[in-house]
Every structure is written in structure tokens, then in C-alpha cells.
Amino acid sequence: MSDWDSDAKNASPDGEFVRDTSYIEDRIVAGLPAGSAPEQQGDQTFHWPVEEGRYRLMAARACPWAHRTVITRRLLGLENVISLGLAGPTHDWRSWVFDLDPKEKDPATGLHRLREAYDNRFPDYPKGITVPAIVEVESRKVVTNNFPQIPIDFQTQWAEFHREGAPDLYPEELRGKIDKMGAWLFKEVNNGVYRAGFAGSQEAYESAYHRLWDALDWLEDYLGTHRYLVGEHVTLADVYLFPTLVRFDPVYVGHFKASRNRIAQMPNLWNYLKELFALPGFGDTTDFREIKEHYYYTHSDVNPTRIVPVGPDMSPIAEPHDRDRLGGSPFAEGTTLPGPVPAGEEVKNPEPFQEL
Template sequence: MANTTKDWDGDAKNASPDGEFVRDTSYIEDRIVADLPAGSEPKPTQEQTFHWPVEKNRYRLMAARACPWAHRTVITRRLLGLEDALSLGLAGPTHDWRSWVFDLDPDEKDPATGLHRLREAYLNRFPDYPKGITVPAIVEISSRKVVTNDFPSIPIDFQLQWREFHRAGAPDLYPEQHRERIDEMAAWLFKEVNNGVYRCGFAGSQEAYESAYDRLWEALDWLEDHLGKHRFLVGDHITLADIYLYPTLVRFDPVYVGHFKCSRNRIAQMPNLWNYLKELFSLPGFGDTTDFQEIKEHYYFTHSEINPTRVVPVGPDMSPIVEPHDRDRFGGAPFAEGTTLPGPVPAGEEVKHPEPFQK
């Protein structure tokens, strides 16, 4: 775990100073697309962004096991089999206000780019970059410059733009007949659940916290009811909607119940959500990309405004997550017939702190 005596320049600041937590949702909206020739330069668009060509080994996905927004891109990359085309850099779980650091790697530098802090890649492209340094981010390896950190579009582009490099038989996580509903679900999940836990945890007043708490539990109760009638969120198989919900659910009992005061009950006490989470965790791409230790270290250590002692809890015991689930009662399967699943986790990408039940 990082400490504040080495290369520390002040704690990260996240919580609202006085009321409702409002997330900055403006990102670098460049995209990597398939209709440009490999090797070409970025092409400006009418929206004042750039399109970059899909190209094997040109880019690196920068993520962190701790971050739920990055986790969804890591899952999608693995399910689609993009490991051989798009490498993965993983920052450590704790950091100061300058954000993510590659302190898990030898010499505390990302081995593909030589970056110590992800912030360097942002400043290499935008010397006066005024926004937060976030993961996921895609970096061009040769220039060490950030390309995009637009987390809502990255999984979609992995599915639609990177098809040339998908594993044979990879799942369709964004099927055309369900895209409108997936997009609706994604927007609702972000507002009420994914960001809803942060609205609770970073609220700066009792009134703002209680309002956020009520909204969050209204949404979770809706999901509990919905998943009592459907095996997955949209359609008959896993889609991006499920990938967007999973990182929040798997962090809920270890972190959000206590640290973010989302404390009405645990997900383990909601039968449909809990069994749904257990099924997802059992699948390649989900459980094998989840590091509970790094998740807890990030939240409890980095958010010193909420947890000034930086004491990281030992519990809860998450081993029941690998017990049998009941989702087979709906029939069907997580993926369509003929879909191939990921093989073993690539060397060097294994979870660094597997729980005994993950080994």
C-alpha cells in the first residue's frame, strides 16, 4: 500500500464541501474507429474531437483494479478477446491528488510506456489539462499521449470498432436489437446506481446524503424486482448493461455499505441481486478481474476526507460469492449458443491479491 511519506503531494479531494456531490462528466471524447487506415494520423471531426485508427499494439488501456469505471472496460476487453491487440496497464490502488500511479510495476513505471503517473500522458497531450486524471484511459504507446478517457464510449467501441481483433466466437455484448434499451439502462444505472453510491458517500450535508440514499435504494429495489423476473438486465444474455452494473455490485458490500454509508442492507441480503452477482462473478472476465484488496485500499486509504485514519477493514467475508447461484431457474445461459469464452488470464494480468476462494 502507498504511504504519505514517499512522493506524496497532498490528499485527493472528492467530497462536496457543503451539499450534493456533482461529478464532472466532461471527458476527452476522441474515439478509436475502424474506418481509418492503420498507421494514419488522428483525423479531426466536426465535433472538434479526433478519430484515431484501430490498430494492433498502437495503444494501451490504462486502468486500475480499484476503479469501477475502469473495471467495466477491463471486463469488456477480456470477454471480447482483445488482449493480443490492446495491452493493459494497471495503476496501483492509492494515490494523492495527482491521481493514478503505476507503483505496482518494477521501478514504479508502466513497462510499456515508462510512465510513472498517468497524469504525464494527459500533460503530454494537453499541457494545461484542467480536468481530473481518470481511468480508464487509452494511451498511444509511442507518443505516451492520452487518446481518450471517455469511459461511456470505450466499451461500445471495443464491441463495434475493434471487431477485427475479437476472439473467434466472442459474444455480442451490444446486440443491435437491444441497443436502445441498453443505452437507456446504462444512462439510468449511471445516474441512480453507479454514481448513486458516490452521491451518498461524497455528500456534504445530511439533507444531500439522505436524498441520495433514498434515490439509491429506490433504484436497487427496482433492480431486485426486475432480476426476480429476468436473468439479465436486457435480453436473454449478458450485455454491456450487466457489465456496467457488476463493478458497483461487487464493491457494494466491501466498500459502499460502510465507507459510503449506503447502509440499509448488504447486496448479500437481496436474493435476486446476490444470486445475479454470484453468477457474474463465476464467469471469466468478471471474478478473475476483481481484486477485493485493491478495491478496499483505494476507497479507505485515498478518501481521507471520509476515513481520516486510513484504516482498511479486514472484512467482510466475500467467500459466499462463489457458492452456487439460482439463476438457472430462468433457463437459458449467460451467452448465446456458439459463443467462446476467454481462456486463462494472460501472464502478468492476474489479480495481484486473489482471495483464497479465487485461487
């Protein structure tokens, strides 16, 4: 999503942070002829055909909402089917910038700012210029930025392109539970840290703070007897929680004032996080340096000096975990793990303890 500092002003009269959750609700779906034009489904909604090479996932290592789509794409083996464009961690109100690439332009589309893709389809697009976004490469137009739907569609609509042995992250018999858990996580945890960090009054902050920690305490207890959030293996529910947990100690504790304690001080959540971090798709898509640079630099309302802190030392996240005590396994029998990260998609700052 867009995390620039105008978000901090998006508050109700009592100071509570209220996120704009209106997105481009187009979807890329199976069953339409490759090469065909999008089919209109409603006044402003279209379905686009699943097609290898037609689309590019625009993301940023810094953004937790984009991170979940990057993880899902990698776990399912869609790297050679849907390319990946990565914006840099810092930007201004005009939108994310592809300043990690030569000449500060995305190499596949020539876009400098992500806003260009939105304006190419919707001139003077009035809403947030958010990641993740899927862009049609040839037209350089945004297709969708509906972040809750993108991982689900990667699993359900792109199945013909999944790598052999890819996990089922959204098993049909568990979808109701995954959806329910995902909705709760978004409300109480994923967006809960923002509700605390962007609160516009002391009362709103304290309410958000206690609500967030109530949820984290519940997760700590739950993960004491459950290895994963839903079922016996990793599902999309775990993909939804990981980006928030992995950002918590380096950013949310200080920057968003979620300061009761670190995740590293909560044994079940910490070991759960360590297990996920060790899996291909999770730790190898995480860049702590870009995460910290984004939050501490871009949210100038929260951090006017834009000083990025040194630390904390995140190297213990790579140490062994204790989750085997609960039985089960990350993936079902017959599942194979992703291979090496494709050339050019490696995180630029791979060490979890790498300082500025």
C-alpha cells in the first residue's frame, strides 16, 4: 500500500487512523483466451486473461502489503510467468520510484514512478498510488492493486503455471478459516500497528495500543499449541502475518510506538517467526535495511528528522527455532521447496544484521 506521510493525516475526528481500502477491483482470471482484451464485469470492473509474460508485479521490499504477494509468487513458482518490478524504499507524495534500477526506470516498462502506470489507465488517478500493483507490460497500464485478492488469485487462477510440487496455500476445505483469520489479522494486527503509529490523539493511540497487544497476546497463546495459524501446514494466513511480524522489532516497536516489548521477547511468536524466516520465499524476500529506510524516512510526520536508527540486531532471527515440538511440517508431503532466487531478484541487503 501507499505509506507516504499523507497517510498519517487520514484520521477520524477523534484521532483514530482510518485506512482507505478502496482499490482497483479488476482481476486476472483463468478461462479467458490468451491475448484477449479485458472483459467488463461491471461499471468499473474488468476480468483480464491469465497469460504468461503479460503482467508485471510492481512491489517494494519495504511494504508489508506488497511483501505478501512477493512471498506467494515465489512459493508458487510464478517468477518466470509474472515478472517483478521493485521500487526503492523512499519516495515523496508523488508515488513510489523505480530508483533502484539503471536511469531510475523500471527495465521492463520504462516507468520512473508507479503513478505513471495508474495515470496511463486512469488519467489523474485520484486515489492512493499503492503497491502491490499488477501492470500490463505492453500498455504500461495498471491492472489491479487489490492487495487482498492478488495472493488468492495467484493460488487459484494461475494454477496451470505453478511449479511442480508447489504448495497449496489456500486449500479448498480451509478457505473459510483462512479468510476469517486473514480478516481478523488485517483488522487487529496488520493494520493495528498503523492504527497505533498514525493515531492523532493520545486517547486514540492508547486505544489502538491496547487493542494491538490484546491481539498479539492471543497469537502468542494460540501459537503455543498450534504450529501454524490454520491447519497443519503453511497457508496464506501465515503469509499474511509474516510481513507484520518481521517488521515489528526493527520498526513498529519504536516508530509506531508499539513499545510494550519486542516480538523476540515472546517465545511462541518469535520461534514461529524464525521458522517462517528460514523458509524459501520468506527470509530471502526480506530486506531489513530497506524496511527501516522506508518507514523512518518516508513518514516525516512521525519522524521529522528522518534519522534511521542503527539496530536492532536482527541476526538471532536466523538461529534455530523450536517449532518441531508441535509436530507437523511447513508443507504437505509431496511439496517441493522453491529453488534459488532468480538472478536479479536477490535482496540487496541480505544479512539480517546488516547495519546502515
